[in-house]
Amino acid sequence: MTKNENRGTAERTPFEQVRRGILRALYEGRYVPGQRLAAPDLMRDFxxxxxxxxxxxxxxxxxxxxxxAANRGAQVRRLTRDEVSGILDVVEVLLGLAARGACGAMRDADVREGLERRYSVMSSCAPATEFHRFVEAREDFYRYLVASPGNAELQRVFPAIQVQIMRVQLRAFDRAADSTDLSDYVDLFAAILSDDPSRAESAGRAHVRRTLDRVLSLPDRAFEPGGGALVERPLR
Structure with a gap:
């Protein structure tokens, strides 16, 4: 860790340390959907x-x-079928927008090289035997893609953590939400480099729809039952 990173960590408030710690644990799979987050454990851990x-x-x-929820406290959200569908509907639009913006950003040679490098790393992975390496490379590719247009509002509203919860929840079902078929990325990458923003946007949306089709074909046991409304109550 560099001196600047040390200073940044030290300057984080306790609130930010806990919030970021929980989110990191979700990304790393240490917390999973449905898992209870007991206050005494979090107080001790952080x-x-x-x-x-x-x-x-x-x-x-x-x-x-x-x-x-009353009498159960806090737990990592488990998603209903309708909630998963809703998340992916939003991601379809936003990834299409990101791909359109990224297409224009590829005119900058440095930005283009950055995306090409991340795509190359991801493509070199074998998801069946190097799943964790693939996941890291895929997330790096997506983050760069969404950031490359320079649209801060797009980055702010993109539901990255909800997507991660969905992926972890459905991982036991043949990793249906993880897009482990590398062919899923070929058209998207080519379209972004095509200098055709409309083609790039269409490819971004089609990329998400392929995941949606796989996910919605899963059995009901993959999802939280019910209508999907969040229940929020004050913690005591």
Whole structure:
């Protein structure tokens, strides 16, 4: 860790340390959908008080990362079929927009080289035997793709953590939401480099629809039952 990274970590508030720690654990699969987030455990793990934990969990509930229910406390959100469909409907539009913007950004040689390098790393992975390496490379590719147009609002509203919850929840079902077929990325990458923004947007949307088709064909046991409404209650 560099001196600047050390300073940045030290300057984070307890709230940010806990919030970022929980989100990182979700990305790394240490917390999984349906898992209870007990306040005493979080207080111990992050060396913070109950008030900080309560504030963080309320914030995460407001953004759809956790649910808070009477007599059960907070737990990582499990998604219904309708919620998964809704998330992917939003991602389809936003990834299409990102691909359109990225297409224009490819006129900058440095930006183009950055995407090409990330695509090359991802393409060199064998998802069946190097799944964790593939996941890291894929996330790096997506992050760069969404960031490359320079649209801060797009980056802000992109539901990355909800997508991660969906992927972890459905991983036991042949990794249906993980897009492990590398051929899924060929058309998307070629379209972004094509200097045709409309083609790039169409390819971005088609890329997400392929995942949606796989996910919606899963059995009901892959999803949380019910209508999908979030229940939010104050923690005591």
């Amino acid at each position: 060396d913070v008080g109950r008030g900080t934990v309560r504030e963080v969990l309320q914030r995460l509930a407001s953004t759809g990362v956790v649910t808070i």
